[in-house]
Amino acid sequence: MSGLRLADGPVIPDFGQGSACLRHNHWFCTSWVRANWGDTFQPALLQHIYLTLLAVGIGFGISFVLAIIAFRFRVFGPPLGAMSDFLYCIPSIALFVLLVPVTGLTVTTLVIPLVAYTLFVLYPNILAGLRGVPPEVLESAGGMGLTLRQIFWRVELPLAVPAIMAGLRVATVATISIATIAAIVLYYGLGGPIFEAISHPDIFRTELVTAGGLAILLAFTADALLTLLQRALTPWSRQR
Amino acid sequence: MLASLFVDALQFIPDHAALLLQKTAETAQLAFTALGIAILIAMPIGLWLGHRHRGLLLALGASSVGRALPSIALIGIFIAWLGVGFWNNTVALVILGIPPILTNAYFAVEGVDRDVVEAARGMGLSERQILTGVELPLGLPLLLAGVRIAAVFVIATATIAGIAGGGGLGEIIDNQTFYNDSGVLAAALCVAAMALATAFVLSLVQRAASRRMAPRA
């Protein structure tokens, strides 16, 4: 097994022979960024988006199923809570590293901790959303003759959407942020260039700023998109 | 195969105890100094704002921003800007640690049943007595949860600071060629252990504090 070290990064500029901007290690060298966009930043960005979608998607799926089970059969609440407390105490960096012997230097190693972290935001939120439907609403629905299944899909779930979306927003933004740390294990996603940059004896500012900036932009964009999605899904709560 | 790797890692620990201890101490020193300062800054503000039921936007904003900022980018920028140094790293970590503490302190106090607070006020408890005698005990779990989240976050980022030249366990993790897989795993285990130990201590604090704060007649 090859080591737990970052694989090849982008062409490391030789400061001595680079442009004046690079030689002085300025915060943002436009030409260098443009030159390296195609083979460094764009793939990193796309990988990062892919990683996030994968982790949040899987995490959401698992959380959803678990939440529905816990909602119907009131058994599972406490055990999951205790487990999540424990796992949440392990710093992400440690978790990524400790998984490598188990799943190797693959994207899987990156995805598993990210999924775990999203579970512990999404599961409680979905459950709380389902449980938060006012009992009188459920009663009148039952009284009107809707079956249990209809009540679930037409009443409980729609009313749980705000809580679910809130959890989704938090989970997505957090995942984008934590995924940068994943690169300690494998050069993948925006964390790659970031780690690469800070590993230089003299931190490579442009690379750091660009990759870091992209991560922040990605986070804010995702948050905005999800907010719009939430508004679209809950037309009844349009006030202000 | 994985069993043997973990065995190697566990073997590494006693073999290099002194090294690990020193590196752990370096990371711990950085992390807990920053955590302490973050608590001193964020907790009073969060508690007071929550008590007054003001500054919701600040509390929410702090938590959103805190979540969206990739910690490694932040610490990288700090180190790039201010250079490597204990206090430089500490400042970055303090900034990262403040949001969860602030937000949780705010909601811990703000969320206390308003009838209980009104009864307390009407009975003649001063504002400070309401905060310390009623809101704090009732909000303690949420408050300490915020400290725990901040602690884990700060420990993780302090480790990463090592990669950028801040010393500590991060140096080991970043240096697989020298320390081998077993060393890297051992260092990661130390990081995890440090965080779990902190969480455990916090749970003890919570238990002790809630017992002290609930008088009986």
Added chain:
Amino acid sequence: MPTEAAELVFDEATKVYPGRDGAAVDHLSLTVPAGDICVLVGPSGGGKTTALKLVNRLIPLTSGYIRIDGRQIGDYDVTELRRSIGYVIQQVGLFPHMTVGGNIGTVPRLLGWQKQRIRERVGELLELVGLDPEKDRKRYPSELSGGQRQRVGLARALAANPALMLMDEPFGAIDPIVRARLQDEFLRLQQELRKTVVFVTHDVDEAIKVGDRIAILRQGGTLAQYDTPQRILEHPVDDFVADFVGRDRALKALTLKTVGELELAPATEDGLPRLPADTSLRDALAIIVAERRDALLVVGPDGSPLGVVTREDLLR
């Protein structure tokens, strides 16, 4: 440990909220004599809770004065003022993290009483409100029923033996049966303790039952009438008051007296249904109607006949 009950005076007390039309409490003037229960009653929006909270300065006065034993409330230090007033709210607001004993002892602890004295006082109060001084002391609010919580809330307000009690719909969240019992016990307590009480309710029947005097506030916070229940029922000052107390006010007035208070004809006939002397005239009338009788035999607490009451006596 008797304390002089305090006299409470509202003197043109006014509360206006900025940005809102009209006053919440509009130039309220009334005097609550020491030892009296004054009930503030009225429709919602009438400012009764606001008026109550003006007294312990949870809501600041806009203009006018409120005086306790002649001294303006503004002259007191606000926390000292509140510690000397017993305050009970509808949801009680017991501290969930303290035991019953801890809750009741809150103000005495604030005042620096000795631990032993607090222990004794808590036991005393628990008995007073009908709870077990040893067992209930250690329980937590979450283990109590609604009625029990109300009792603890009352005990907590009485702990430091205040001269004035403010009660905001204290029995509002309780079911009617328990509520009636709590009202009776409260009245019994008041006979013993004789505190000055301001009691807010929206329930006219409760006002009539509990109040020595009733202050009816209209929408907009003005005082419509301030008088004894008897006089309000018999001589409502205007249509608003008449409507508020209800068209059955004549019947309501019958609840204010008991058959024992009437002059009774000597007991001659036998075989009449017996009626305890403390039955209200209204209940007596209800029995006469139900049993289709013309007269009932009134008996004392030991069962001895006191006299006969007829339908005409009741309807007079």
